[in-house]
Amino acid sequence: MIIAFGFLAGMVLVSAFGVVVSRNVVHSALFMSGSFLGVAGFFVMLNAPALAAFQVLIYVGAVTVVILFGIMFTQKPQVRRFATIINRQFWAGLVVAVGIGAFVAVIVSVEDWGATKSGAGSTSVKALGRNLLGVGDAPPVFALLFEVASVLLLVAVVASIVISRRKVGAGEDSQVANEVER
Amino acid sequence: MPTQVQQTADLLNSEIPLEMYLVVGAIMFAIGAWGALIRRNAVVVFMCVELMINAVNLSLVAFSDYLPRANGEATSYAILVIAIAAAELAVGLAIVLAVFRSRRTVNVDEINTMRG
Numbered sequence: 001m002i003i004a005f006g007f008l009a010g011m012v013l014v015s016a017f018g019v020v021v022s023r024n025v026v027h028s029a030l031f032m033s034g035s036f037l038g039v040a041g042f043f044v045m046l047n048a049p050a051l052a053a054f055q056v057l058i059y060v061g062a063v064t065v066v067i068l069f070g071i072m073f074t075q076k077p078q079v080r081r082f083a084t085i086i087n088r089q090f091w092a093g094l095v096v097a098v099g100i101g102a103f104v105a106v107i108v109s110v111e112d113w114g115a116t117k118s119g120a121g122s123t124s125v126k127a128l129g130r131n132l133l134g135v136g137d138a139p140p141v142f143a144l145l146f147e148v149a150s151v152l153l154l155v156a157v158v159a160s161i162v163i164s165r166r167k168v169g170a171g172e173d174s175q176v177a178n179e180v181e182r
Numbered sequence: 183m184p185t186q187v188q189q190t191a192d193l194l195n196s197e198i199p200l201e202m203y204l205v206v207g208a209i210m211f212a213i214g215a216w217g218a219l220i221r222r223n224a225v226v227v228f229m230c231v232e233l234m235i236n237a238v239n240l241s242l243v244a245f246s247d248y249l250p251r252a253n254g255e256a257t258s259y260a261i262l263v264i265a266i267a268a269a270e271l272a273v274g275l276a277i278v279l280a281v282f283r284s285r286r287t288v289n290v291d292e293i294n295t296m297r298g
Contacts, residue, residue, distance in 0.1 A: 001195060001196065001198055002194050002196065002198070003194060005198050005202065009206045012210055013206070013209055013213070016210050016213040016214065016233050017213055019217060019229055020213060020216055020217035020220070020221065020226075020230065025223060025225060025226060028229055032233065035233060036232075036236060039239070039240055042203065042206075042240055042243075042244075043240075043243055046244055046247040047247050048243050048247065050257075051257050051260055051261065054261060058264055059232075059236070059264070062268070063232060063267075063268065063271060066271060066275060067229060067271075067275070069275075070225050070228075070275045070278060070279065073279055073282070074225060074279065074282040074288045075223075075288075084222075085221060085226075086220045086221060087220060087221075087222050087290075089219055089220055090220050092219075093216050093219035094220075096215070096216075096219060097212045097213065097215045097216030098212065098216075100211070100212050100215055101211065101213075102212075104208035104211065104212070105204075105205045105209065108204035108205065108208060109205065113201075113248070113249070114249075115250070116199075116249060117197075117250070118197050118247055118248060120247060120248055120249060120250045121246050121247055121252050121253055121254030121256075121257070122253065122254040123254065127254060128257055128258065131254065131257070131258045132258045138255070138258075142255075142258055145262055146262075149262050149265045149266065152265070152266065152269050153265055153268070153269050155269075156268075156269035156270075157272065159273050159276070160272040160275070160276035163273065163276040163279075163280050164280055166283070
């Protein structure tokens with residue numbers, strides 16, 4: 001357990017650090033998927049294998065691909081110097097982040113969580129599905145949350161199409177196209 | 183020494199305390215916050231926001247597994263969090279694409295039209 005935990009913690013934290021400091025944006029995206037894979041491993045250790053599968057499918061698969069598409073559409077060739085990828089708040093941001101991390105870590109360490117033991121919750125996929133739909137013993141609010149999440153996803157898909165759609169005669173693309181035509 | 187071997191094996195097989203998961207989540211959240219504060223590229227800022235969401239999700243699932251009365255419900259909440267994060271990422275990247283199309287940059291320092 002300790003070996004697996006140490007390996008996964010190192011993978012998650014080193015990859016998360018790599019996202020922040022790597023100069024190439026594509027490397028950042030790949031580091032991010034490595035970090036998500038580590039979190040999926042943590043979910044397996046925490047007796048939530050179905051959630052680990054969702055994590056791999058959605059984050060390591062879909063989100064990384066979407067981010068790579070975003071990089072493909074928006075990026076210029078990579079920068080060579082580290083100073084050009086960060087803004088002037090490097091040390092202030094580091095102080096704030098270390099402050100947040102140390103504060104939260106100390107709080108969760110000194111808090112008395114009572115008698116905690118791994119494997120307290122139900123681990124079956126059947127129970128997860130019933131819980132997500134709010135049937136059976138599950139709190140009925142999950143039925144509402146499920147519907148709200150589905151409407152939210154629909155709205156997000158429609159909104160992203162509307163926002164990123166190429167409007168006729170707007171933006172620089174049409175100017176570029178006009179110049180090309182001339 | 184068999185007893186020492188036994189002790190080492192017990193140590194390696196011993197259960198991870200809840201606090202260690204929470205500390206890893208806190209450090210991951212801090213790294214994500216640091217990146218969101220200092221990076222110039224808007225796409226990388228989104229990646230760091232995703233890191234923070236994942237850190238919180240990790241803490242949520244750790245609570246769900248360790249606290250006796252959580253009853254595994256936090257796993258369902260974690261799925262809802264993943265759905266909301268995916269929606270946020272879709273809309274956010276669409277906005278980044280729209281901004282890039284009109285300004286030819288995704289540097290968050292240069293997008294200051296609405297600065298007062």
